[in-house]
Amino acid sequence: MTAILEARDVKKHFRIGGGLFGKAALVRAVDGVSLSITSGETFAIVGESGCGKSTLARVLMRLLDPTEGEVVFDGTAVTHASGRTLADLRRNMQFIFQDPFSSLNPRMTVGKLIGEPLEIHAPQLSAKDRHAKVADLLAQVGLRREHAGRYPHEFSGGQRQRIGIARALASGPRLIIGDEPVSALDVSVQAQVINLLSDLGRDLGLTLILIAHDLAVIRHMSDRVAVMYLGKIVEQGTTDALFEAPRHPYTRALLDAIPDPDDRNRAGRPQIDGEMPSPAAPPPGCAFHTRCAHATDRCRKVVPVPDETSDGHMTACHHWRDIVDAPRQPFPLNRSAATKARLDLYRKATEGAKITQIAQPKPDREEMR
């Protein structure tokens, strides 16, 4: 288990205001994050909007300089890289954006868009080889060779995200960071892109860092998960451990809040009140104490130290050991036999099984007018 990317106590603070309007403030977007990403794993970062996920991703990629702390990619300090070293880093670490449309230049053909990173990172390729490589990349993400001549607006959201992925793959990276890569997509298309990313991760031995606000999506595609709240990681563990036995009150609250099609009694789950405070004025002590049902005086004053158990599961909460034993309503898997049978029939059909008709449609079903 070698770490490919490490973040050591990374902070990113933004100074805002201070002009004619309002007083100056310091936004603690990322406020002391340490991570160690293992080569080949899919690592997820989840949390509500504004908790600092995108800022963290940008610092990891060196699209932003951290205020404090350092980032190390495969032994190289990202934080101070320049020149040749930085170019190598850029080739090895690629980014996929949430909104595939705004991240693609509308005036460039898809072939150009995917060829561009090749020109930068593999200038030795002849034009012919480059075209062949573009065609390979298109095939890899489930698009066709002919698509190279078209423009982004001719594609649907899911296809554009595939273009974004092909572009990220072009330089032959070892690590890809996806910032909410499926959040803007419809469910049916979201599932296609999730499967594609999982396949690519496995086939190419890629390390993936996926940022999302949807825990259910994360559960299906990651090996480990970090939960962020107000600039800090509050819990981190394997996907199974985190979903089956969440330790931090915030993780539990997040899970309880998700409406799941199998859970027809979410209203019976506990609800947390209030909203995430502003990172310009984070509460003292545990940042979650303003919304936490378990908060004590200690929580209001003392910042909890990350507590890591021998299985590598980390929790930053004073009281997690007491809370973790509290009974929690498990997620039901309440599917009727009929639903199971049909989901199964559907799955087989989409996987190419031959379906035969055993009865004729009733004639009165046809054409209503």
Next chain:
Amino acid sequence: MPDQSPLLSLSKLSLRFKGQPVCAVEDVSLSVAAGEILCVVGESGCGKSVTAMALMGLLPPGAAEIHGGVMTFDGQAFDLTKDRVPSDLRGGRIAMIFQEPMTSLNPVFRVGEQIAESVQRHSGCSRGDARLRSLEMLRCVGLPSPERLLDQYPHQFSGGQRQRVMIAMALANDPRLLIADEPTTALDVTIQAQILNLIRDLQRDTGMGTIMITHDLGVVADVADTVAVMYGGHIVESGPMTEIFENPQHPYTIGLMASVPRLSGPRQRLTTINGTVPSIRQMPSGCRFRTRCAFAAETCSTRPAQAEVGPDHSVACHFAPLEQMLKVAG
């Protein structure tokens, strides 16, 4: 099933936008009773908002031709092809909230004035009474220190609070029907849960009927009494919520259920629905889902009628009920 006459029913709404070859919404029928939440669910572009706008008489004038559709509200029938939905229904007996509250809140007026203005317009009460009503409503939607909030501007609220303000404004005139178009789509899950609980509670207290538009089957499972599943401008399946989840019949409903990532069960590869929604110019004839359907056959190029497959449960698919019609070969 008790024969309760619906609060609102819509029968066979069809409309076509100018310059488009086929109807964006076709033969859409739905109904909602007092005290009931109907969820209209489907992916983006399937016609959910357009249907709601047509009900409220809010389609941009001249943009669409309405070919058919009768709306009956509280015993009063309107032929949508010629009658204009009376504007005093809107914001009065029928209220609407949207995904983005800023589309209905005016940024330059204080929140209290906006709620009071709507109350006065519909009830004709005094300014003082309207202000009191605004205060009561802000308290009722769970906003802290409502006295102070009355005098604030919309931009001073967070997204979740703005949605609460919208709900306060929508409910200030005691509507009989609430139409909520993706009211929680832009919100974080913990805030979404708060807003859904709030809508459910208020709905229970007031006994109003609610049409909730969403793209999220989780939200449906959470709040719906009845469900209408839309695809490509058609309602492909509708019925009581438990029926839809425990006895889903339309391949689209089943595909949608299969593609939602779950919090429980095996962490397996997700099943998907092939392809994407065709654009209105490429909409296939017959069953509009057939270009993506795992079960499509030749028959599907003729349009399937709505067939009853259970009490109040109807499906528009040639192969319903599925297991009586199809099986895996071998």
